[in-house]
Amino acid sequence: MEKRLPIVIAIAAVSGGGKTTITSKLKDKLQNSQALYFDDYDFAGPEDIMEWIDNGGNPDEWDLSPLIRDIKNIRNEPLEYLILDFPFAYLHTKTSDFIDYAVFIDTPLDIALARRIRRDFKSSSTEIILKDLETYIVRGRQGYLNMLETTKPNSDLVVDGTLPINEIVNVITKNIARKDN
Template sequence: MKRKFPIVIAIAAVSGGGKTTITSNLKGKLQNSKTLFFDDYDFDGPDDIIDWIDNGGNPDEWDLSPLIKDIKKLLNEPLDYIILDFPFAYLHSKTSEFIDFAVFVDTPLDVAMARRIIRDFKDRPAEDILLDLDNYIARGRRGYLGMLKTIKPNSDLIVDGTLPISEIVSIITRNIVNKE
């Protein structure tokens, strides 16, 4: 049986886990592909992410209509792959029908936090870093742990997020080609 194209690949990880970098590098490796990034959208969703997670973290509470519209549009283009920087794997009922392969980049929380600080606080005062770390300890860490309990086990492939980006991309590419 011939595989349908384009193949939709979802890349998930905790914040700072490498989703955006891996998605961008994967696009360079997979010919005839396009990318969509979750953070490029302004979705209607929970006002307080940690309260949302504490109350079960149901991905269907997010209105992902703008992303779904863009996925549908790309599905009609002559592409081989659509790569989504997307935090929910198969758990959002309205997007799951489009996803063919979900990857979870399993990055240790300390590494993800260090990456976030480097990325988000490069030109900000140390006080901002300390406030963010306090928030992480008091509330944010629960969100990261929630992903590990829900998104990770609902992914087709789990990749070690401490590996070099080129190796992560090669592992994902090999698995996608083997799935075809």
């Protein structure tokens, strides 16, 4: 009998869109699963993210070797699911073959920005927050829009990011069950 590999589910969203939260909740809901989080890694990638986006934002410019190594190792474990908090869906050439199902959490940019500010600037001064907002207005928003133009259409499932967390998780699990059958 051939060993069955875990189903690899990639969860993508803009920064503040809910990737990490949904990945964690999905891991809790799906039995016999494990999760890997993009932000837990220190990847070699573009030095200037905005310049990278201005030049097309090619995901292959990121060296994801540590993540790929972990995916390969985990795929050998007796798991049903491996959930990735991963911003690129199928767009990174060296990871796309590992992903069975890509989900995009489609969170409105104003909500994502508010969440990011609340998350990243809890103890920051007003001046620092205002400077970050200016950067977002001048250049950062383009990065969010880039994901909507690239990652979102390259996903198997797009879920409304304004839904309650448990509803988002339920939508994903129902769609995974359909795909698995």
